[in-house]
């Protein structure tokens with residue numbers, strides 16, 4: 001990719017963790033509709049559960065997640081009560097006691113919960129659902145605050161995958177982003193997890209942060225590799241200070257520009273490939289024997305709100321403030337504010353505040369965008385059997401414009417994103433996004 005091309009395409013585009021994307025959810029999809037959708041689920045569907053914990057010990061200045069600082073345990077303890085109440089409410093709305101194939105604790109920092117509270121919620125889930133013996137149980141962990149106690153509580157509850165937030169090991173970067181975390185601290189937590197028998201270890205790294213250079217990113221990659229993770233996520237810093245006010249405290253002048261971001265991401269990717277990892281989609285890397293690699297090879301890789309996944313469920317249920325669920329009928333999102341969430345749940349009501357009922361057109365575009373994000377190629381004829389070029393006339397015009405710049409190759413209805421423009425795949429997806437023009441949302445940059 002030339003600097004001109006990067007400059008031209010470094011636009012604001014969605015991350016496509018869903019289609020349609022969350023800014024297009026509408027209040028018409030309310031708790032009554034959600035309850036109805038839950039009741040309509042096929043009884044033998046294996047569910048995925050996402051539990052959101054919107055608290056952290058302190059705020060990292062780059063953070064784009066839905067979280068706040070908890071200065072004492074009391075808001076966390078009350079939140080656990082609400083989560084428990086919501087789990088009971090949702091379980092009651094389902095057609096029967098349903099199986100669960102995936103549980104993902106995200107945040108914020110789920111391990112801000114005490115070991116006892118983590119166990120309490122996990123045992124409530126066990127009573128309310130049939131957790132499959134093969135279920136993946138994953139937790140996002142902040143290595144700065146977790147204790148060996150937590151690790152044991154989680155391991156006893158069946159935890160089998162942990163994602164450790166790292167970002168960058170460089171002291172200057174860490175000081176700037178307000179996240180001081182030594183390599184030793186991170187290594188200690190990885191060792192606890194391994195000793196407790198937690199099989200899957202993921203690390204989250206970032207590029208594009210203030211004062212990061214290609215060398216500092218490579219040094220972080222090199223240190224991370226010493227921990228022998230199964231998976232590494234390498235996220236480009238999404239700078240959206242109009243949505244996340246604390247990001248405005250970061251020195252914009254010290255942030256790498258688009259070209260430097262591409263260099264950092266490309267250099268880190270090369271180092272990870274050289275170390276034997278396989279690239280998954282735009283920002284994940286996994287060992288060759290990892291299930292993500294198998295799924296990618298077989299065209300069965302998926303993308304959801306947590307990123308790339310092997311999860312093939314048609315029913316993802318979100319618990320907690322701001323949590324998004326994805327059901328066969330459409331998307332639902334809970335109240336983002338703890339006040340509104342508490343108000344609903346304590347009154348025995350679901351906390352849904354918006355969502356989107358999928359049309360056939362949404363489903364078709366969602367399949368196209370997901371295949372592009374996961375496989376970097378899509379055959380429209382396979383996704384829409386019987387369709388011809390005239391059915392995608394507008395989209396193909398946009399694709400052909402991208403093709404002139406070398407971002408894609410098109411052969412009839414078959415679209416392929418070449419290796420060196422894959423960082424810009426979201427721009428290719430945007431050609432199929434019917435909502436993009438109508439929205440008022442401002443997204444982060446493409447690279």
Ligand SMILES: C[S@@+](CC[C@H](N)C(=O)[O-])C[C@H]1O[C@@H](n2cnc3c(N)ncnc32)[C@H](O)[C@@H]1O
Pocket residue numbers: 056062063064065106107108109140141142143164165166167204205206235236237238239
């Ligand atoms: C919920 S946090 C992980 C768990 C824990 N709170 C921690 O930070 O260690 C999820 C991950 O999102 C990524 N992230 C957060 N804010 C981001 C942003 N603005 N742009 C890109 N990635 C971001 C970070 O890599 C972070 O580790």
Ligand code: SF4
Pocket residue numbers: 055056057058059060063064065067107108109142165
């Ligand atoms: S990156 Fe993790 S620890 Fe830092 S503020 Fe965001 S959610 Fe909290």
